[in-house]
Amino acid sequence: MLQLQSLSWVLYRALFKIGDNLKHLLTFAVLGSVYAGTAFLAQSSIAAVAVDTVDVMTAEPTTTRAGFLRFTDATLTEAVYASDLSDRLMNAVDGPTVRSALAELLSRSQGEWVEAVVHTVQHDADPAVREAAVVGLKRAEWQDVESVLLTAMSDEDAGVRAMTAMTIGAHPEGANAVQALVSVLGDSDADVRAMAARSIGWVGATDAFSALPDLLEDVSGDVRLRALRAMRTLDPVTTAQLPQLSVLKTDADTRVSNLAKKINE
Amino acid sequence: MNTTKRVLFGTLVATLALGCGDDPADNTGTSSTTTTVPEVTIKSYLEGMDEVVPGIANVDDDNGNGKEDWRDGGDVPGENDLVSFTFPADILAMLGEGELIRATLVGGQSVRAWSASGDLLLEGSSGLTTLEWARDGGEQTLHIEHDYFLSEAKLKLEHVGAGGGVFTRRNLRLVAGPLILNHHMQPSEDTWAMKVTSWGGNAQMIDTFTDVLGNRFHELSSNAYGGDVWVQDEIEFATTTAPGGHRLDVVIDSIRDRGLDSFPENELEGPDFTVMVWGSGSASSQDSFGNLEITPPFTDADGTEYPFGRIYYGEWDYGNSTYSIHNDLKTFMEEQKVQDPFTLDTSFLCVGHVDEYMTFVPDSTAPRGFRLIMSDVDMAYEILDAADPNISLSRYNSGHGFRDVGEIVDDNALRQLNNEVQEDYIDPTITRLRNTMNLSDEEIVLIPALFETVSGCYNTNAALIPGTANLIVGHDANGALELFIPDPFMRTNENDYASDLMIPAFEAAFPAEANLNWIDDWDVYHMGLGEVHCGTNVTRTPTTNWWTEALHFLD
Numbered sequence: 001m002l003q004l005q006s007l008s009w010v011l012y013r014a015l016f017k018i019g020d021n022l023k024h025l026l027t028f029a030v031l032g033s034v035y036a037g038t039a040f041l042a043q044s045s046i047a048a049v050a051v052d053t054v055d056v057m058t059a060e061p062t063t064t065r066a067g068f069l070r071f072t073d074a075t076l077t078e079a080v081y082a083s084d085l086s087d088r089l090m091n092a093v094d095g096p097t098v099r100s101a102l103a104e105l106l107s108r109s110q111g112e113w114v115e116a117v118v119h120t121v122q123h124d125a126d127p128a129v130r131e132a133a134v135v136g137l138k139r140a141e142w143q144d145v146e147s148v149l150l151t152a153m154s155d156e157d158a159g160v161r162a163m164t165a166m167t168i169g170a171h172p173e174g175a176n177a178v179q180a181l182v183s184v185l186g187d188s189d190a191d192v193r194a195m196a197a198r199s200i201g202w203v204g205a206t207d208a209f210s211a212l213p214d215l216l217e218d219v220s221g222d223v224r225l226r227a228l229r230a231m232r233t234l235d236p237v238t239t240a241q242l243p244q245l246s247v248l249k250t251d252a253d254t255r256v257s258n259l260a261k262k263i264n265e
Numbered sequence: 266m267n268t269t270k271r272v273l274f275g276t277l278v279a280t281l282a283l284g285c286g287d288d289p290a291d292n293t294g295t296s297s298t299t300t301t302v303p304e305v306t307i308k309s310y311l312e313g314m315d316e317v318v319p320g321i322a323n324v325d326d327d328n329g330n331g332k333e334d335w336r337d338g339g340d341v342p343g344e345n346d347l348v349s350f351t352f353p354a355d356i357l358a359m360l361g362e363g364e365l366i367r368a369t370l371v372g373g374q375s376v377r378a379w380s381a382s383g384d385l386l387l388e389g390s391s392g393l394t395t396l397e398w399a400r401d402g403g404e405q406t407l408h409i410e411h412d413y414f415l416s417e418a419k420l421k422l423e424h425v426g427a428g429g430g431v432f433t434r435r436n437l438r439l440v441a442g443p444l445i446l447n448h449h450m451q452p453s454e455d456t457w458a459m460k461v462t463s464w465g466g467n468a469q470m471i472d473t474f475t476d477v478l479g480n481r482f483h484e485l486s487s488n489a490y491g492g493d494v495w496v497q498d499e500i501e502f503a504t505t506t507a508p509g510g511h512r513l514d515v516v517i518d519s520i521r522d523r524g525l526d527s528f529p530e531n532e533l534e535g536p537d538f539t540v541m542v543w544g545s546g547s548a549s550s551q552d553s554f555g556n557l558e559i560t561p562p563f564t565d566a567d568g569t570e571y572p573f574g575r576i577y578y579g580e581w582d583y584g585n586s587t588y589s590i591h592n593d594l595k596t597f598m599e600e601q602k603v604q605d606p607f608t609l610d611t612s613f614l615c616v617g618h619v620d621e622y623m624t625f626v627p628d629s630t631a632p633r634g635f636r637l638i639m640s641d642v643d644m645a646y647e648i649l650d651a652a653d654p655n656i657s658l659s660r661y662n663s664g665h666g667f668r669d670v671g672e673i674v675d676d677n678a679l680r681q682l683n684n685e686v687q688e689d690y691i692d693p694t695i696t697r698l699r700n701t702m703n704l705s706d707e708e709i710v711l712i713p714a715l716f717e718t719v720s721g722c723y724n725t726n727a728a729l730i731p732g733t734a735n736l737i738v739g740h741d742a743n744g745a746l747e748l749f750i751p752d753p754f755m756r757t758n759e760n761d762y763a764s765d766l767m768i769p770a771f772e773a774a775f776p777a778e779a780n781l782n783w784i785d786d787w788d789v790y791h792m793g794l795g796e797v798h799c800g801t802n803v804t805r806t807p808t809t810n811w812w813t814e815a816l817h818f819l820d
Contacts, residue, residue: 062464063523065495065795066550066616068721072464072792074663104720108666135720138678139666159723166724170678190584195724202678220584229685255689262688 056084061101069097071105082111089116092124099124100132107136114140118148127157134163142173153180158189165192169199178205185211190220197223201230209234216244221253228259239263307366307424310356311435317819318420319812320348320376320411320441321507324515325539333539335412340383343536347379347408348507350420350439352398360400363427368396368407368420376418376439378407389418397425411441414505414601415819440819442505442811443601444515448559448574449625449738450635451805456739458801459485459494465788467494470749470797473782477747478739485528493524494789496802497620498553500529504807512807516540520548520591544591551581551588555618555799556611559604561625561635562809566703572814575701576604579611579619588617602818603811607701613690615722620798622714623694624734627746628776631708636776638734639695640714642683644770645730648713649674652766660754664792665717665729670755670766679717679729686716686726710774713767719794727794730755731786733771735796739803741780748775751796752783 054075061069076085088094089102103120106113117140120133134152137145149171152164165181168174181196181203197215200208212234215227228248231239240263248260303309323335327343334341357366370376373389380386386407387393398405417440424433456478461467474482485496493499501517516529518540529540544552560574576598581588589595589608598606611617622640654671661667673679698704712733716726728735731751739747755766762768762783775781784797809815 062492062793064616064721064793065498065553065555065618065799066722066727070721070793072788074465074660074788074792077663100721107720108663110663131723132720135718162724166718170718172677174678191724202681225689233681254693258693259688 054081056081057088061098061105069101071101076105077108077110079109079111082106082109082113085109086113086116090119096124096126096129099126099129103129103133104136107133107139114144118145121148121152121160127155127160130155130157131159131163134160134167138167138170142171142176145171146176150177150180153177153184158187158192161187162189162191162195165195165199169195169202174199175203175205178203178208181205182208182211185215190218190223193218194220194222194226197230198226201226201233204234206234209238213242213244216242216248221251221256224248224251225253225256225259228256228263232259232263236263305356307356307359308433311422311424311433314422314435314437316436316438317812317816318348318350318409318437318439319507320409320439321346321511321513322411322414322416322441322444322505323347324413324541325513325537326534327536329536335410339379339385345537346511346513347410348509348511350378350407350409352405352422354402354404357398357400357402357405360424361427362400364400365425366398366405367423367425368398368405369423370394371419371421373418375412375416376441377410379410381406381408409439411439414441414444416441440812442507443603443815443819444503444505444517444597445573445601445807445811446501446503446517446557446559446576446598446604447803447805448561450561450574450627451808452744453481453739454804454806455481455483456737456801456803457483457485457496459487459490459492459496461487461492461494461789463487463492464792467786467789467800469785470789470800473749473784474801477741477749477780477782479742481742483532485525485532489531490528491524494793494800495523495553495555495795496525496528497555497799498618499523499525500802501554501557502802502804506807506810508810508812512537514538514804517554517594518542519552519554520544520546521553522548543594543597545593546591548591549581549588550617551579551611552591552594553616553618555616555620555795557590558619558624560702561627561633563633563702565701570814570817571604572809573604573811576606577609577619578606579614579617580608581614581617582610582612603815605818607697609694609697610690613686613716613726615719615725615727616794617725618799620735621728621732621796622691622734623698624736624738624798626736626738626748626776626779629778630776632705633708636708636710637698637704638710638712638736638774640691640732640734641711642687642691642713642715644711645713645715645767646674646680646683648766648770656766657757658755659757660759660787661729664787673715673729679715682718682726683715712774713770722794728791728796730767731791732796733767735798737798737801737803746776746779747782748779749782749784749797749801750775751786751791754785754787 061071064070085106089099103117106117117133117136121130124130149164149168152160155161168177181200184192184196187193212227212231215223218224245260245264249257251257323346324333327334328341334344370387370389377388378386386396417438420437420439422435423431425431458474460471499519499521503515503517505513516533518529534540556579559576562572562574564570578590609619611619614621624638625635626638628636649670652670654674656670658669667673715729717729719727730753733750735751737749741747753767756764758764786797790796790800
């Protein structure tokens with residue numbers, strides 16, 4: 001554009017040397033044409049940019065370093081795209097890995113996203129997608145997600161149950177679901193037990209302290225760790241006097257033994 | 266001249282040399298005490314030879330025929346990986362009538378020797394195991410070739426009398442150098458990163474590398490490699506060297522085999538630059554080479570010197586399983602001996618790589634010339650707790666769901682998560698490194714960091730604040746230290762670095778001699794669960810000779 005306008009000026013100067021009104025008339029005609037032309041091209045460019053704004057229905061996620069997919073473009077979190085992204089997720093036209101990425105993206109959206117992600121937790125056929133979706137619900141209002149979280153604690157898939165337990169602990173109002181957490185401390189899956197124990201500590205559920213000591217003898221080191229830490233959080237004085245600490249200080253899991261030693265210092 | 270005459274002559278020369286001329290300190294003008302010049306005999310020469318004759322593995326393809334040069338069996342145009350061993354003519358000239366020097370190759374299945382004209386002189390598998398050098402044979406040179414790293418054979422040298430008896434025997438070890446991985450104290454040479462225009466792009470990162478490194482920075486094409494931006498993960502650069510300036514660059518090619526899999530063959534492989542793979546089958550995240558790093562050189566508490574540092578990598582425990590680097594590569598690295606690997610627990614990380622939370626940087630003011638840069642969540646909360654909670658953070662809003670500092674600070678679960686990470690993993694890592702490397706407090710520099718659980722990562726974590734430890738150590742054309750560091754973007758005005766909550770802490774932590782280049786890696790790398798180091802790779806200049814500094818590992 002700048003080059004065309006510079007050319008116009010050169011042309012004007014060249015024509016000026018011819019002299020009198022005809023020259024000026026001709027010059028302005030030429031200049032007008034050139035400027036009109038550049039304006040047209042500029043407008044076309046703007047129009048082209050407008051056309052190229054994100055088409056969320058075909059946007060592709062990128063592969064993270066961990067190997068799973070994620071939408072990394074911040075533009076997609078703008079409120080204007082939330083509705084289309086929600087439709088795309090709920091219509092389940094994409095494969096499970098993309099649906100997981102969509103659910104994660106929506107949890108960061110500035111627009112309305114909760115309904116779509118709740119729907120996904122409730123209805124998606126793929127447990128990995130339900131698992132990815134439930135994590136984002138920590139950002140939703142409690143009244144909008146309490147029911148789905150409590151239901152998801154009974155999901156047939158252990159991964160979904162574990163991530164639900166974790167999400168309850170991460171939610172600012174997760175203390176409202178302490179009973180649900182306590183109810184899965186005997187789950188067959190170690191991850192579920194571990195996340196439930198951890199979340200009991202995270203939400204500060206002192207009334208649930210008595211449900212934790214049995215987990216100090218769990219077969220899973222992760223469960224023992226989470227239970228011990230939760231107990232320390234809820235009641236450090238009582239925890240420091242636990243008779244089990246003498247055994248835990250020599251636990252095969254060094255995280256457990258380190259924590260036990262620290263508590264006993 | 267026979268031996269006796271040589272001794273007398275040498276003594277005479279030495280005496281005359283020391284007797285002539287005035288000692289400046291001796292004002293009497295008389296000669297001072299005489300010193301005997303050690304005489305050289307065949308025996309003394311043989312016994313004085315260095316036991317180890319260093320060589321180099323001939324595993325590259327100097328003639329470009331698609332085969333390792335060792336397998337060509339000689340006559341390789343452009344061959345430059347044979348190291349010379351010379352037996353001097355003046356020593357041979359000391360041999361008496363009928364005497365000879367016998368050179369015998371023992372255990373020579375992986376070592377052979379050639380003449381300058383390309384004749385095979387010694388090779389165990391061919392039965393060519395013995396050479397005999399006579400008095401008038403002139404200088405004898407063997408061009409030694411090895412088939413692999415640390416391949417070894419014995420060269421037995423015997424001074425044999427006319428009657429066949431052996432006067433003196435000396436066993437030499439013909440040893441090829443180990444493969445040595447690079448550490449951050451070595452000067453950087455060339456740097457690679459991929460240029461990306463989608464997903465927000467990485468123009469600022471590419472421009473910064475170009476501006477600072479000039480033609481020593483190389484852009485990789487996103488289209489050519491399927492947008493696989495994780496250049497650190499696909500390959501690890503290493504070298505093997507020998508006296509006389511011999512150097513072979515080796516790309517350790519991961520079994521990760523994602524989009525960048527063909528990069529080393531396409532753009533790096535050639536004479537003196539080969540690509541090798543250890544392991545096969547499906548890869549875990551721990552097989553990526555952001556999870557394979559090397560400490561600076563150090564001496565441990567027991568006094569063991571590690572002139573090339575030690576390799577360290579992360580292991581990731583889940584249930585009863587441990588995910589680690591492929592056993593073949595692990596075994597190979599252990600067999601190289603000079604960089605004895607050790608492990609760190611990276612189970613708290615979604616990607617699970619050691620480069621996500623720690624690194625080493627050169628610092629000439631440090632006791633041993635380097636500092637450990639280690640993530641610290643307590644430092645991050647100290648800064649954030651003291652900050653104005655209303656500071657808006659647009660990047661953290663779209664990227665992590667935190668609109669301002671207050672939302673991060675007030676997230677109780679986030680704080681508890683980070684306390685767990687510090688207590689269960691970061692503090693034990695510091696203890697492990699302290700014990701392994703005999704680190705002092707002065708050598709440990711803490712930098713603010715926070716982690717969060719990310720959907721898709723189950724209950725493991727990734728950097729919330731861009732992992733500042735995940736940086737690149739480079740040098741400009743003049744050798745000045747350049748650090749390329751992920752920008753934390755802990756500020757409202759992205760153009761106002763001085764207002765950033767974290768940057769002053771980082772600047773105080775990093776060496777004063779370093780130029781700090783803040784890199785916007787947010788869209789392409791940080792949101793993809795990596796940072797600057799993950800997306801970059803660097804060759805470095807070998808600075809230490811294994812044949813003088815690391816023989817204590819090879820005895």
